[in-house]
Amino acid sequence: MERHLDAELKELHKEILKMGALAEEAIFKSIEALKNRDKAAAQEVINTDSRIDELELAVDERCVDLIARYQPMAGDLRFITTGMKLNSELERIADLAVDICQRVLELVDKPLLKPLIDIPKLSAVAQKMVHDAIDSFIKKDVDLAKKVILSDSEADQLRNLVQEELVNDYMARDSSTASRAMPLLLISRHLERICDHATNISEDVVYMVEAKVVKHHKEELEQ
């Protein structure tokens, strides 16, 4: 039986997808700005972040409104509360894309420290994880969500590689490289945090679909 709530939930779904698309676009543009050392592109990401912030507030308000007016239960309740969490995670992802662009602006007028090898790999992992996490939400695909959660360790390893190289091979040997190495180090951390947020999204999707809590309980994924 079609309910009035269903129409409202569809609207909420659309808004969350829009948040997802904007967050993915922000990550993509921030990495392109880094690769191309493009100041204007980086600035554009920074300038358009307010759009995402406004949408986050609108989604939050819609979710609270739905809870107040409809007192949703079961699957509807889990969808709305997951929507609120996803909303917050996606806004943080977009913020991290802004942070990457801030680092790009710090780097763009300085000579390139080294060819970028691992950071692009890490950014590819981050983009795929975010994309798959959002996809798992759209398709209610628990298997895809679980794959995202389990791929977080690859992101951690890549970030560690970047950190070790920048600290041991550059900053420890030549302190003058710090002004270029530190922003790269921070970029790797921002990308790894993006992967963490994608993991969070996927954990929330598992709860939404199966009412199963896998957050902080990775062993539950094996069951």
Add this chain to the structure above:
Amino acid sequence: MSKIATKNLNLWYGEFQALINVNLAVQEKRITAIIGPSGCGKSTLLRVFNRMNDLIEGVRVTGEVMIDNQNVLGGDFSSLVQLRKKVGMVFQRPNPFPLSVYENIIFGLKVHHLAKKNDFDAIVQHSLESVLLWDDLKDRLNSNALGLSLEQKQRLCIARAIAVAPDIVLMDEPCSALDPQATAKIEELMRELKNDYTIIIVTHNMQQAARVSEDTGFMLLGELIEFAKTEEIFTKPKDKRTEDYITGRYG
């Protein structure tokens, strides 16, 4: 051990089977809600516990209903009066007797010979205090109960039920005749009373069941479909029929 346990409980009104193999365990000093669409058998189930269905012609019941290990259907209680002392009931429409407030409370005490006349005053005070009516009515104990507000009448009915010190209080849609404010107060009262009594409430108001109960059973077409902790029923029901009902998709 459960306070109330039913085993393969079936009930017919003539040819119509109203309860089908109901197996239910109600825990002591908790509020248990029974929800379900109209005609699903929830009030019928409630009335099994104090055998109010005996008053209906053509009723047939099979199975077991144990209260504190005594079989309600098997004659373990010496009389229905004794059973109904142990298992009190509050109805949808407040139904105080056309007597004074005081007489309403002591009516059950007299029927069951539960107390000496000297103790009546203290029991009346305690019962009215338990339902937060003492301050309002202590100077009007001799006034006719029919002159009270609907909410006060319902509180009085609850006080009357608990005056005989039951173990269990059955509530059949106790708030459906009350406004939201009165409903909120009765719900608060239920939360207080569960410290001393096992409460089973039948309600068609799912939000009420979610607010006040700790365990919830969903019934449909005479069957108990699902029974679990209230937070589980309302956030992650196991049966699709339960999910469909509580999300408003049923029907």
